[in-house]
Amino acid sequence: MKKGPKETEEGARRLSRRAMLLGSAQAAIVATLGARMASMQVDQADTFRMLAEENRINIGLIPPARGLVYDINGVVLADNEQHYSITMTREGAGDVDEVLARLDRIIALDPERLEKARGELKARSPFVPVTVAERISWEDVSRVTVNAPALPGVVAELGRSRIYPQGPDMAHVVGYVGPVSDYDLSQIDDQDPLLQIPRFQIGKTMVENRMERDLRGSAGTKRVEVNAAGRVMRELDRVEGIPGADVQLTVDARLQNYVQARLSGESAAAVVIDVTNGDVVGIGSAPSYDPNVFVTGISTKLWDELNEREVEAPLHRRPLAAKTVQGTYPPGSTFKMVTALAALEDGKVDADETVRCVGHTDVFDVRFHCWRRSGHGNMNLNESLKQSCDVYYYDIAQRVGIDKIAAMGRKLGLGERHELPMSAIRSGIMPDKAWKREARGEDWRIGDTVNASIGQGYVSTSPLQLAVMTARIATGRSVTPRLVRSIDGVEEPSGAGESLGLNENNLRRIRSAMYDVSNHSRGTAYRTRIAAQEFRMAGKTGTSQVRRITQAERDAGVTRNADLPWNRRDHALFVSFAPADNPKYAVAVVVEHGGGGSTAAAPIARDVMLQALYGGTPPLSAYPSASRSAIAAQQRRLEPLLREIRPGRDTDEA
Template sequence: MKRAPKDVIASARTVSRRALVVGGLQLGVVGALGLRMQSLQVEQADQFRLLAEENRINIRLLPPSRGLIFDRNGIPIAANEQNYRVVMVREDAGDVGEVLAKLTEIVDIDPSDLARAMEEMRRRSPFVPVTIADRLSWEDVAQINLNTPALPGIQAEVGLSRVYPWGADLAHVVGYVGPVSDYDLSRIDDPDPLLQIPKFQIGKTGAENKLERSLRGSAGTRRIEVNAAGRIMRELDRQEGDPGKDVQLTLDSRLQSYVQARLDNESAGAVVIDLENGDLRAIASAPAFDPNLFVRGISVSDWTALNADKYRPLAAKAVQGTYPPGSTFKMVTVMAAMEAGVVAPDETVYCPGYTDVFNIRFHCWKRGGHGNIDLHESLKQSCDCYYYEIAQRVGIDKMAEMARKLGLGVRHDLPLSAVAEGLAPDKEWKARVRGEEWRIGDTVNASIGQGYVLTSPLQLAVMTARIATGRVVTPRLIRLIDGVEQPSGLGESLGINENTMRRVRASMVDVCNHRRGTAYGSRIIDEAHQMAGKTGTSQVRRITPEERAAGVTRNEDLPWERRDHALFVGYAPYDNPRYAVSVVVEHGGGGSAAAAPIARDILLQAQYGGPPPLEAYPAGVRDKIAEQQSRIEARVPQGSSGLSRV
């Protein structure tokens, strides 16, 4: 059927439009291909020429800068310093031995470092960079960069390494970092990819370890282009990670350094607490060690020397050491008895120099006895028989309850390694742990801080702080994390009768300031800064009846490890308490002779914020104190605020 002319014209128009659309699309596609070809052949020619020469794109982790640790005054006590190092990627190196041989011709590398690096490369993935040597000079780094074409897989880098400006003075508190080990990785269920970076530093002890997550930060990444010889051609892009959070401790680094110096030549621990907020101003253990030795991995000789030292420099005695508290525990016994209503403040107990309990004789330290003695005099003169008597009345369970209320036998939550719980024993404890019945002799022993009772210097400082304030003072070590204030340590009232507290405090004042007080020789003359306290001496050996009959051997005539521990606890000023202190000198002999003078000096240093005037001391010791201050001031570093995270 012949189509009408009108239909033919309409059909022709439709075909023409379709042809134009199809032609336009084809032209657009051809044009786009032409532009893309121009871009590939002209604009990106260099890039693809490099790729054609077997270039590769590598993605590498960027370690974040570790958060800094400051003291309460903003002085860095754990900082970062630049560290030049050389690393190798095994899959880029080809013949590893040949490359390392060439490297040693350019820079001097310890053979032990080479052996360690070879072993590490065998254990790790071939694309993971392995550190060959670190702490290189800038000249060494320049030589390596100049010779990169001849050193496939080798790259010089700059990073950050931990440094401790105050050395041994804060070692037991801050702790130290060290290279991550297989043991570290085995303890982590889901390890951070950062930990796979060879020689990446993590906290091993102290605050560095307990605050690891906050201090570490998170990794960044960078994409780099390298050619067939391993030379980095360019960095394609970089995404920085998050740096670790900065931490501010409550410690005063200069006071800490003073306390550490004052404990010099002793095996001892000391703690200072600010009574306004529970801030720990100083936590010192002597002897100490240089944490910088551990940052790169301590040598065998240094490690052996530290472990072989009988004074245990690696032990944080102030928080993990536990000792019989001796007579410093007498405040616990008498407060338990007064709160239980089994002894009146003015009631006297006769002390003939011993107390017989079921045919067992318990001796007072004063062989001839103290005669009739009341609460006040018993603390001032540290009569043992008074406490033997009142302890039998009150019983061990109430004594243990009071001890825990005052912070003994309690593990205080601090970001430190191995914080000791101590022991405030009671009947249930002995039945559960030893499977034995509690005996009255156990109570008598515990009444003067012997037997099963164990406390740390930290716990004794907390006990003293609570007695001084009547409040539940909780020790605080972290002041700020990333600028965020941490909770204060000043708690609610202890709930102990104020009359009991006043009686005990008044006795502690006379311990230090009355001529018959056991710490009178270590008194403070300056009335505005006078202290209250209590001496203690704890036995570490049994004195046989034969030895007692012949005369007890003096501490100085015994081997060091068989001498008594010396203790002192105190606070100042006694009429407006600001600081509490505890001092334990291992095998130091008597508390009045060995521990009390140290505590006095520390309390004066804390109150004055530096060396006190000689007039604060008794006239007879001022020459000695002047020499001591001069020696310690020469040792105490000034600190630095210039070290930073970059």
């Protein structure tokens, strides 16, 4: 139907209004967009320029060089070495399994490391490099480079890692580093972003662990250009980090090498302290292990071997344990000086009065035996230490009481956790009445005092504590062990200590008796004395039981240590200081299940002491004439284990 003029005119007016409304809306939108664009381009230009730059440029961390560890003479104990590694990217390789198979034919790859690399290649982004092999030789690098066309995605890289030139000698002192694990991150309260770097290494044990923040240093930074996928295109600039602090220890690498050699074949520990300043110049534990195997990741097989999981009991000798600070043992007769000093200081005992030893003491209905079944006869202080009579100490301990004995033990450094930068240091036990109530929920008994008087029962000490005790007796000062001499050239406080406040006459009596232990013909360590007059040694033997001897066994005859399984034999101990008239060093030796202190521990302590005093192999004239042929044979036997060690970063390894 045809529209009239009026209708046509009305339709035109409606269309014009709609067009105006639509045009106005469009104009408003365009104006708003224009204003927004102007604001972004002018007012917010800097902000968006920064955001764009951050999308294009990433800031990364550069691991700093780890601080070095030196011995007292400047011999490097922990160093950093450049090494070659092989990395692979999944993106570049294409067929990962095929390329890895080719690489394995060119250079021998560790199967365990290879399997781990396969898992990492699958888990990580295709352009992230994964380490396939570490510490490879230059010859292997050459082979990989020559075969590069057949190995897409494979690159040989130059890196830096930790190395321990002294190997097993310093394993229980310096420790080792390893890659940061999830467990490490959960255990440490450290926000250092370096810890997030893949395979970044931190100290795991001993000095490396306890001095981690000093040795680690501070990260550097680098700016790299990345594409939209996040792949690095080029490096724009870098600022190197601050290297970690160099740490100088008090340990003498040459003496330490001898200590480890002398302890070889034993499950034992030895500590040597310079009594003038508390410096720990030797602190060896055997058997040991090579810390270098931990740096790149230890195999499961070797880990099981070091944990002795494949060794049948009772021959577990714990190569990973630092027995010097982590092992605690009944001190046996080496504790008798503590009991004697407590009695002398308390005034309950006169050094010249005697106690008759008939081979045992009865306390109510319990019989406590002396090690000599027939007894020692009348014993005064000097004779009791010289011949190590037990009954004498049973008697005086009951008079002075356990609390005063324990107080003296603590004054001499027992039952105390000495703060060295070593892992899992144990404080041992210096028991008293309060300790037993708290730890055992029981009252102290007289029999406990009798046992404690000769270093048995609840008393437990480490070789380090025994060395400290001996140093304090030798000097009358509160000698404190020191393992770190300086950090970046700044010397740490001396451990010489102040006076213990003990009566000097009482100390002289104890020292005189210890001198007779080693130098009197009836002394228990006479056969292992030092013959050189200027280096005469004062000492004390100790033998601590690890099993109970029944009355039936005593009646039938106590079984010899040699006839017992290894883990049921007595521990052997010896403590000493020398020269006796002007002490320089204190030595403590513990041989686990070694039998007798005079036969197993004293010879080691004597040899270690002479090595320290002479600064090297002593002349045969320093030994008793009857022992010289055996000592000469021993020196020949140890020679292959001793290395020429020079200050600096060079070491000649035999």
